[in-house]
Amino acid sequence: MNTEITDNNAKKPVGWIFFDAECRFCRATRQCCGAVFERRRYAWLPLQTPGAIARLRLSEAELLAEMKLLLADGRVLGGLAAWTVLLRSVWWLWPLGVLFGLPGIRWFSNLAYGWIARHRHCFGDLRKSSDPKSRHRRHSAFFEMP
Numbered sequence: 001m002n003t004e005i006t007d008n009n010a011k012k013p014v015g016w017i018f019f020d021a022e023c024r025f026c027r028a029t030r031q032c033c034g035a036v037f038e039r040r041r042y043a044w045l046p047l048q049t050p051g052a053i054a055r056l057r058l059s060e061a062e063l064l065a066e067m068k069l070l071l072a073d074g075r076v077l078g079g080l081a082a083w084t085v086l087l088r089s090v091w092w093l094w095p096l097g098v099l100f101g102l103p104g105i106r107w108f109s110n111l112a113y114g115w116i117a118r119h120r121h122c123f124g125d126l127r128k129s130s131d132p133k134s135r136h137r138r139h140s141a142f143f144e145m146p
Helices: 024-038 052-056 060-065 079-088 094-101 103-122 132-137
Strands: 015-019 042-046 068-071 076-078
Touching: 015 024, 015 079, 024 042, 024 103, 052 060, 052 068, 068 079, 076 079, 079 094, 079 103, 094 103
Parallel strands: 015 042
Antiparallel strands: 015 068, 068 076
16 A cells, blocks of 8 residues: 555545554554554554654654544544544444543543553553663662662
8 A cells, every 4th residue: 555645646545644663562553453444545654754744734742742643634633533533434443433532431531542652662661772771771760769
């Protein structure tokens, strides 16, 4: 599938899912459920794709905070709002998309998604690092209490 962001593509995707390609958790999510959404004409692109910041009209911090969904009509959704749209595009996941949209559940789900997005690098030390020792130094201050 062509993942290029163009406006004149005959088989243009209905949306582009931007994910953190430097995060193993995010890559695993794509590997696990990527094909389900690709069959529905969603294309996956790393948040680190050149031009993503300009195309999504976001700051780098906003871009890297959570996954983004750029719809063909130009709307940009992030986090749980994006997942709700994606889930509703699959008939057997549609009930989850509706469930996450209910007021009380939406509030809690947004809270949970935000926490997961902020801490995704902590899930089994999944964040890519060039220095393996630096990953362990991040949390060492807690254990070095006086």
